[in-house]
Amino acid sequence: MSRFLFSSLKNRSAETLNLLKRSGQSKRFHSSSYLRSARRTTIPTVTEPIPTSHSWRSYIIPTALLGGIGGALIFLHYNDERRAIPKGQGKDCQRCTNEGPIIGGPFSLIDTEGRLVTERNLRGNWVLLYFGYTSSPDIGPAEVQKMANAIDVLESKKNLKVLPVCVTIDPQRDNPSQLRAYLKEFDARIVGLTGPVAAIRQMAQQYRIFFRKVEEEGDDYLVESSHNMYLMNPNMEIVRCFGVEYNAEELSEAIVKELKKTGT
Structure with missing residues (x-):
């Protein structure tokens, strides 16, 4: 009888062990709370298998990094948009108001006298x-002439003085003497500014002026650019900008309105 009972118990123990192995209980994870309780009692507790610390960290850490990078990119994109678009201007250059400029900045250039x-x-x-250049075949000369005509109207008919300034976006070819000869053909009152390439690029970036060389054939090329004019107050703050759709009369009238707003 004892031999039969021993054999029966042995078979049941083997079956139980096989069942535990198949169910994966041999790979169970003991939590810290279980380890603490094990010191107070000798009765072990079988817990459900859960992911190890390595597995959940592999998901949480990359997610946190991606979230942080995404937030930083959104923040930088938002601030870049604020720098690029003047208040009240949006996509229409005509609608630039005097709510406060957010473009512009310091510059250091050379005039036509060096x-x-x-x-x-x-x-x-x-x-x-x-912002223009002396080799421009069409729009550039028309814009400089418009500037000269508007200044003439303001001074002769409105008794208002506005200083015209033309900054070249082609400093490689527009040295002081070249720029002086070019602007003199339109109006001697126009102040011409040139300088090192890096200084011109920095100023163009600050004033959100786009330009690039096109149709290059050696030293011969054209410069594609935006053709906006900025009206700036005595504090060198941008009050309004004007596109190519304005003629000289419309430009001068718009400038008069802006000056009247300040009591000038």
């Missing part, structure tokens, strides 16, 4: 600012 000119030298004047 003298250093910074934004501080222009303070105290209403300024009409244009």
Whole structure:
């Protein structure tokens, strides 16, 4: 009888062990709470298998990193949009208002006489600012002529003085003497500014002026660019910008309205 009971118990123990192996209980994970309780009692507790610390970290850490990177990119994109679009302007250059400029900045260039000119030298004047170049075949000369005509109307008919300034976006070819000869054909009152390529690019970036070389054949090329004119107040803050759709009369009238708003 005892031999039969021993054999029966042995078979049941083997079956139980096989059942536990098949169910995966041999791979169970003991939590810290179980380990603490094990010190107080000798009765072991079988817990359900859960992912190890390595497995959940492999999901949480990449997710946190991706979330942080995504948030940083959204923040930078938002701030870049705020820098690129003047308040009240949006996509329409005509709608730029005097709510406060968010473009522009300091610059250091050279005038047509070879003298250093910074934004501080222009303070105290209403300024009409244009970015162009002397080799422009069509739009450039038309815009400079429009600027000259508008300034003439403002001075002769409205008794208002606005300083016209033309900054070249082609400093490789537009040295001071070249720029001086070019602007003199339109109006000697126009201040021409040129300088090192890096300085021109920096100023163009600050004023959100787009330009690039096109149709290059050696030293011969054209420059594609935006053709906006900026009206700036005596504090060198942008009050309004004008596109190519304005003619000289419309430009001068719009400038008069802006100056009247400030009591000038």
